[in-house]
Amino acid sequence: MPLPAHHTKHLNSLAYPIGLDLTVNLLQVDDGKTNGTGLWLGAQCLSLFLANSHKRPSPSIGRPKAVELGSGVGLTALTLAALGWDVLATDVSNVITTVLSQNIARNTAVLPAGSGCIEIRELDWTVTPEKWSWDNDRVIASASCENPQGASDLQLSSLQVESSLQRPGPPFDLIVTSDTIYSPELARPLLRTLYALYSASRTPHTRCPPIYLCIERRDPTLIDRTLAEAKDVWGFTVVRIPHRKVVKAMDKGGVKWDQEEWEGIEIWKLTSAADVTST
Numbered sequence: 001m002p003l004p005a006h007h008t009k010h011l012n013s014l015a016y017p018i019g020l021d022l023t024v025n026l027l028q029v030d031d032g033k034t035n036g037t038g039l040w041l042g043a044q045c046l047s048l049f050l051a052n053s054h055k056r057p058s059p060s061i062g063r064p065k066a067v068e069l070g071s072g073v074g075l076t077a078l079t080l081a082a083l084g085w086d087v088l089a090t091d092v093s094n095v096i097t098t099v100l101s102q103n104i105a106r107n108t109a110v111l112p113a114g115s116g117c118i119e120i121r122e123l124d125w126t127v128t129p130e131k132w133s134w135d136n137d138r139v140i141a142s143a144s145c146e147n148p149q150g151a152s153d154l155q156l157s158s159l160q161v162e163s164s165l166q167r168p169g170p171p172f173d174l175i176v177t178s179d180t181i182y183s184p185e186l187a188r189p190l191l192r193t194l195y196a197l198y199s200a201s202r203t204p205h206t207r208c209p210p211i212y213l214c215i216e217r218r219d220p221t222l223i224d225r226t227l228a229e230a231k232d233v234w235g236f237t238v239v240r241i242p243h244r245k246v247v248k249a250m251d252k253g254g255v256k257w258d259q260e261e262w263e264g265i266e267i268w269k270l271t272s273a274a275d276v277t278s279t
Contacts, residue, residue, distance in 0.1 A: 001254055004261045005039045014039065018079045019051050019253055024107040026073045027099050035182065036072045036095035042178035043072060045246065045265045046214035047079040050176070052249040054083075063116055064173035067197055069123065069190065070180040071095075074103040077118050078111070080176075086116040088168045090123035093142065119168040125189035129196035134169035170200035171209075178214035187226045194270070195234045211236075211270035218264065230270060241267040 002016055014026040016039075029037040063086050071077050071089035080087050091100055104118050123132075127141035134140065175197055180190055194211055201209050217223055230236045246267055250256070 001256070002044065004257055005041045005044055009038055016075065018047065018075070018082060022082055022110065022112065024075075024078050024103075024110065026075060026103050027106075028073050029098050031098075033098075034092070034094055035179075036070060036091055037099045039073050039075060040179040040216070041262055041265060042214040042216050043075045045250065045262060046176060046178040046212060046267060047076045048253040048255055049214075049241070049246055049249045049267055050076070050212070051079050051083060052252040053245065065168070065171075066174040066176060067170075067172045069125070069175075069177040069193060069197075071100055071120075072179070073099050074107075074118075076176060076178065077104065078107055080174075081108075081116040081118050082111050084114055084116055085174070086168070087118045088172075089118055089120050090140065092124055093122050093144075096120055096122060121168070123193070125186060125193040129192070132196075170197060171203050172197060172201045174209050175201075175211040176213075177211075179216065180213075181215050181223055181226050182218070184222055187222065188229065191226065191230055191234050194230075195236075198270075208271065212241075213268045213270060215266050215268070216264050217266060223266075227268065235272075236270040237272040239269050239271075241269060 008014055009028075009030055012028065014028065015023050016026050017023045026039060028039055031037065063084060065086045065088070066080050067088040067090065068077055068080075069090055071091045072095060074089060077087045077089040089100060089104065101120055104120060108118065121136075121140045122138060122142050123140040124143045125141075126143055129141075132141045175194060177190070177194070181187060194213075198208055198211060215223055227238050231238045243266075246265070
């Protein structure tokens with residue numbers, strides 16, 4: 001049984017079980033430069049919830065595609081890939097070069113047959129969606145280069161590009177993020193990014209993808225304000241996953257932590273965005 005993340009921050013490498021009789025090796029770095037280079041409790045709980053409360057995709061309907069914001073050490077991306085999803089794992093440049101790329105590369109070979117593929121791209125939420133590019137094989141959006149190759153004339157509606165392993169853009173079947181509401185300055189850029197990905201995944205024949213947002217309630221005021229903005233500004237329907245369902249998924253995954261070890265963890269589902277114009 002994995003330990004809660006706050007017990008393992010001092011470790012540079014973690015042998016981490018993700019189910020399916022599979023253990024991955026996760027590099028983490030505690031260098032004070034960014035929060036994203038270490039494992040966090042929200043990623044642990046979200047991965048367990050997704051792995052143990054959702055049906056494995058059927059090969060007969062094709063491989064579904066997920067996008068993750070703030071992939072960090074890559075635990076959720078690896079879990080989804082092991083379950084049969086193709087995953088676009090995104091983060092800022094420092095996290096990608098420090099831990100994410102290495103963790104994906106070192107663990108891809110141990111994923112079981114039938115696993116999905118994982119692509120990694122830089123996606124800085126502070127860059128507005130009209131400056132994004134899906135043609136760059138490394139960067140969707142970067143604050144240091146606001147117009148990646150091919151992005152200068154990109155509009156939000158043109159984000160709906162053909163899906164393939166070479167062009168891992170929308171439409172997506174699932175959007176996930178965890179431990180990403182921690183800074184007042186980044187809350188609105190995060191919601192704007194979620195809305196852009198959600199809107200770009202609309203197709204005439206499919207429903208918009210659910211967004212699963214896992215948070216640890218360290219700053220209740222910030223959390224409540226962000227969830228309210230998701231509803232009132234961006235038009236999402238915001239529903240908390242019942243705690244009993246999260247407990248059930250964790251129990252099914254063999255994780256039975258004492259309640260105080262993961263107190264404050266919440267998983268929220270965002271759906272049914274209305275058209276809005278606020279930025």
